[in-house]
Amino acid sequence: MTVPGIGLTAIETPEFNLRLTLESGQVFHWLRRGNGWVGLIDRHPVYLEQHSATLLVSEGQEQLVSRYFALDHPLEEIYATFPDDPAMNEALTFCRGLRLIRQPPWECLATFITSALKQMKHIQQMSHSIRRSFGTPISWDTEFLYAYPAPGQLAAVSETDLRTCRLGFRAKNLRGTAAMIDAGDIDLERVSTMEDGAAIAELCRLPGVGDKIANCVLLFGFERPRAFPIDVWIGRVLREIYFKGMRKVSAARLKQFSQEYFGPFGGYAQQYLFHHARRTWRRRTRE
């Protein structure tokens, strides 16, 4: 990659697939540049490029990148906990190397509030629009990247102004949640120390946050690998594969099954089933 003034450091990443990881619907702000990607990890601009087992990282950010992409997660040990069934094995073959990212919790929470009833492409657009409109610009190479606005920054924006980012009914929820966090009504730091069930209940007090989004925050923001978000895609997978032919399988039943069946790293299993289904059940065109 030719980026003036930015050197690259090579690190060995045998069990890692950068592209799968960035395109699996966990994060929505990374941009394709040259042969790789640029994005912010908190407020640090990072460039990444992968060639088989070698990851090229902008100089000096190896630790930051290793932590963000959870390169310390023992994937083979995690795979060994997956249930041994055809659908799971197929998803594993397809997604091998996909890692669950350690996201900044607020950014993760806010982004998933905007994700309700939206396609991934739209979530990306809203994310960039919110960042550009209300976030802090950070220069990288010849352009600017924008940090995700802090709770206080979004709480200070009117709902009307937030709607210019095409959030629709989600604007009210995002603003309301930002205000509660900014006021200290809910402290994400404290929630991160609570056990799964209590943490989910606490997050569900926020407007626009229900069981699914709360589980996303636990899984992607708080490193709770057992958390199992059930969206329309995973709902389809569970019903088609594990409850085939049964009528009226309730949401509660799916939730109970997913917690029992997929084990201590159910969140990983969920992400693999989700991405595999999206990419092979072809409901719509590629992105």
Add this chain to the structure above:
DNA sequence: CTCCAGGTTCCGG
């Protein structure tokens, strides 16, 4: 035009 998208909330059985 119609349908659906990584849902949540409210309301009536």
Add this chain to the structure above:
DNA sequence: CCGGAACATGGA
């Protein structure tokens, strides 16, 4: 507890 409907917006 459960099923339905409303909620904004844009792409297929």
